[in-house]
Amino acid sequence: MKLHRTLGHALLLTLLSAGAARAGNLLIESWRVDDKALWETVLIPAFEKTHPGIKVKFSPTAPTEYDSSLAARLAGGTAGDLMACRPFDVSLALYKKGHLDKLDGKPGMQNFPNIALLAWQTDDAKDTFCMPIASVIHGFLYNKKIFKQLNLQPPKTEAEFFSVLDAIKKTGNIAPLALGTADQWESSQIVFTSIGPNYWHGEDGRMSLIAGKAKFTDPAFVGALEYEAKLGTYLAKGASAQTYGDSQNQFALGRAAIYPAGSWDISYFNQTSGLELGAFPPPVKRATDKCYISDHMDIGMGVNTRSKNKADAYTFLSWVGSAEFADIYTNRVTGFFSLSKHPVKVRDPLAKQMVDWRASCASTIRVNSQVLNRGQPSMENELWNINAQVLNGKLAPKDAAAKLQNGFAKWYKPPQ
Known part of the structure; x- marks a missing residue:
């Protein structure tokens, strides 16, 4: 009996330790391998500066392998807390399988116009499952x-x-x-x-x-x-x-x-x-x-329904919807334009030429x-x-x- 109690106590400590190790840590899945240096040297440090208790890791997968490998990790319960979302049907399928949280009303979502949400909504527009990032x-x-x-x-x-x-x-x-x-x-x-x-x-x-x-x-x-x-x-x-x-x-x-x-x-x-x-x-x-x-809407971000650290995941997602993130992403990932309502001063002259077309031409x-x-x-x-x-x-x-x-x-x- 004493041995069983000891083993049970050890197992409980192990589970508690695993949970404690997970708290305060976030893993982001993405296909944007080219953005790894930006996330590690600019975006994540900018977030952690104002959220020192949360540590974030960016873990990209090659674009051609992302959809299948992410689906496998989600099915196996080993996927990250947050994931980059492709537009329309690929992410919609993940939502229908229960892999993505519904985001309507979550902090930060109010910073995006309805048209920006289109790529990450159900056909009836009642559920939104990813926060828009860029087009x-x-x-x-x-x-x-x-x-x-x-x-x-x-x-x-x-x-x-x-x-x-x-x-x-x-x-x-x-x-x-x-x-x-x-x-x-x-x-x-x-x-x-x-x-x-x-x-x-x-x-x-x-x-x-x-x-x-x-x-x-x-x-x-x-x-x-x-x-x-x-x-x-x-x-x-x-x-x-x-x-x-x-x-x-x-x-x-x-x-x-x-x-x-x-x-x-x-x-x-x-x-x-x-x-x-x-x-x-x-x-x-x-x-x-x-x-x-x-x-064209290109990339968004969603929350894994099985994340063990949802409170911090939503804190991070709210920051992705901020003016600070919109500015950094637009100006460091040249040619990708924020979908938020925040006014962003585009510093690359050629990128500015293209994004300024929004003022005179209708977007589709x-x-x-x-x-x-x-x-x-x-x-x-x-x-x-x-x-x-x-x-x-x-x-x-x-x-x-x-x-x-x-x-x-x-x-x-x-x-x-």
């Missing part, structure tokens, strides 16, 4: 030196854009567009979802697809594909074999004048000495047209991100392949639109 913006970067040499101005309309592209093409030694289709994803995520919103009017067109009031074969979507096909005639020779990395290198070396970009590319090009860059949003058809930009997200990726054939995969073929001149815009719509119609039934 990325799509548009075009251009080489100021080349534009000056050719006496060119950043285009505002499509007609001006094609005049600029023609002038560059005539040089014979500079590619008008630094863009390849070997990796395919840029064709959809950077080109189609960037130029398209001016045709389908951003959120109006996206929500009409979800509601079943619009089809990919409608003039607005076909028009965007026709525009894309025309852009494809300005790619460098061999573009079908050109990777994303090849395009970055081509533009950085001054071998192409314009780069269809995501704002995350800014940090890469900032490393190239002497490269002077400007940016312009997707040109509109007519100067009087309203402009739209793809301002990638057209297929919400709801439309849930069936087979996968809308995401279809868009990659189809847009690459359109840019390569291998698929006519009307045929591309029909293929998208036919695949979509096989599984999607609009809500009644």
Whole structure:
């Protein structure tokens, strides 16, 4: 009996010690491996300075492995207290499985507008399960030196854009567009979802697809594909074999004048000495047209429902919703823009150019991100392949639109 009491006492001490070791410690899961130094040397020290009793560790996983490895750790009860959330369906699935806390009404959540919450809410918008952190913006970067040499101005309309592209093409030694289709994803995520919103009017067109009031074969979507096909005639020779990395290198070396970009590319090009860059949003058809930009929600943060230290997890999450965090993240992770209501002074001049488009253009997200990726054939995969073929001149815009719509119609039934 005495032995049993001793063992029981030892087991109780072990459990209490484990709990005590856990209290005051937080582990953050993320796919943003590139941000590890920032978290360890800037963000975490900034938080711990005002919260000395809480120790935080940032533990990223390679982006391609994050979803599966996080799911395994969550299922096994070994995941961190807080986790970086991908937008829309991936995080929604985690919430439906009970892995993420509901965050409505939690401290810090009041600092975000309703539109910013969209990527981390249930379809009926009743439950929010991740705090928004940042979005990325799509548009075009251009080489100021080349534009000056050719006496060119950043285009505002499509007609001006094609005049600029023609002038560059005539040089014979500079590619008008630094863009390849070997990796395919840029064709959809950077080109189609960037130029398209001016045709389908951003959120109006996206929500009409979800509601079943619009089809990919409608003039607005076909028009965007026709525009894309025309852009494809300005790619460098061999573009079908050109990777994303090849395009970055081509533009950085001054071998192409314009780069269809995501704002995350800014940090890469900032490393190239002497490269002077400007940016312009997707040109509109007519100067009087309203402009739209793809301002895509990229990353949020949620609380693990099985965290052993939720009080501190919510303290940290509240800080993520603060003006201090918004400023640090926006200005140190260049090209990622805070989704909060806090006014942030963007210090990188190119990033500031892009985020300032929010003041004159309506923001929207990638057209297929919400709801439309849930069936087979996968809308995401279809868009990659189809847009690459359109840019390569291998698929006519009307045929591309029909293929998208036919695949979509096989599984999607609009809500009644």
